[in-house]
Amino acid sequence: MRATDLSELAAFDAVARHRSFRRASEERGVTASAISHAVSNLESRVGIRLLNRTTRSVSLTDAGAMLLSQLSPAFGDIGSALDALNQFRDTPFGKVRINAPNSIAPFVLGPVIGPLIDANPNLELEIVATDRLVDIVDEGFDAGIRLGESLRDGMTAVKINPRLRLTVVGSPDYFTRHPAPESPADLAAHVCIRNLYPSGVSYPWSFSKGGKDIDVDVRGPLALHDHELMIEAALAGIAIAYVWEDRARPYVESGRLVACLTDWIVSEDWLYLYYPTRKYLSAGLRAVIDALRINARPT
Template sequence: MSPELLPAIAAFARVAHHASFTRAAEELGVSPSALSQTMRTLERRLGVRLLDRTTRRVGVTELGQQLLKGAQPALAALAQAVEGIDEARDKPAGLLRLNVSRTSAELLLFPHMGDFAAAYPGITLELVCDNRLVELVEGGFDAGIRLGESLAQDVIAVPIGGPLRMVTCAAPRYLAGRKLPQTPDDLREHQCLNYRLTTGGLYRWEYAQDGRVLDIEVAGPLISNDGEVLLAAARDGAGIATTFEGSVRADLESGRLVPLLQPWWPTFPGFYLYHPSSAQIPRKLRVFIDFLQARHAPPPVSQRAVKLASLPRSRRPSPARRAK
């Protein structure tokens, strides 16, 4: 990368990130017109069009994407070098970008963001909630949070929150006048709310009892790739839902939802914060990991960071849970 072009390329990366001159200009502390002129000058110097501009949006051309992919590692390295100055002063600071599933954000992060912001005012968290699994380095992320089974084996994975249970439940309104399911097979006689996986298939509901494991294909009036949509429908009496226990604990305690098939609820290892294998972890990420582990203290045996490859396959969640 030509050194004199570095400021303009860094500005281009922010325009591409926000898909907006206005928002990028606000972040950079310049006017939108000045930023637009910088982009035109950069395009003229490179002899290619980097951005597609319309009155409604700003898009990145194919050559622009190619430039971004090549420039991002260098920009990230420069950002880390600058943040190292703050770390040398023992002040965790900088932008911490995390790619997380929606459910992991709701269960692990949302209840504690205020406390983290108060404890570390120099750190800006950027949470990208996406059920698709992305490559961290290419996406410009410092870390991600996912169920362990879905992660590549060349990352460092730190357990957060301990084991999880998948529960089955329904509203009293739905259950009124209906025979309660006694076994998972009975769900075929009920209206069930289906989850669409990122792979395109439907999640097969999983159960376990006394060494017996079942995957049940269910049907019903609603399919969604958003768990909150399905839970809203369940609370309204549309059908039976399956979800993480933490997502409906208050509903079960209040009676808004009724637990079903409790002897069959499976328990499995939960979420992991993962980051690329590296000898040097930024201080901003180290303090975030420590903060989360303190808030979601798992059993002592799960406290240490591990290579994902060392997780016993018998304890990993099944592939059906990858998008959760």
């Protein structure tokens, strides 16, 4: 097989997996037009249309679906063979793409990145932080990070630290105007920032004490899904916020924010790094998993 044949097949494989020429081009590190040209050349050479293209979508023809089913295991074997060469190197070589929620990525991956790259200079780490729910297979990620272990079938989850929890904070100025709440029921008298999922659906503030769990649907004129914006609003004295304790900690320690209801705070689920069970676990991804396990703070 010619190198050009393999390149064209790889381009088709990427487009077919992502259902997108743009995402395929990002994965392959070339332009979308180059990917389109390679796929068109392949279709001309085999004399069969493999993809249905519109301005809005890409789908597989029956022939394309059959070809993909044969190609995917073959390219997986090629990737595994190349990755096996890492045993002859001092450190892993290659790219690892990780997806993580934007709201937790800084204090989960932030402490890990520097030591990981220093210890693995041939590793290329690509981290995409978004609170949008991502299908890591469709979008070409090697692994993802999320709270809890509720994952779709075909995924392996690895427990990592830290365990995260949310806390209620407000500015000293706010609490001079409003007495600090002593129980979740007191929140009804406070101006609160409503927390939103990226979908726009709000979620309650959750509390627990003495075996009693309470969810409070707080009220307030401001609704946000970005924790940094919540902290900025709390610093301005506009309202109190329900944010990640780790993100609020520097402001609490400096006195710019005050934490309250601390004896009611619920410990969150463990964080998990997850990846496709059938996907070959590359040396680079193993290095990432080991770094998260080693560098995670104890609970």
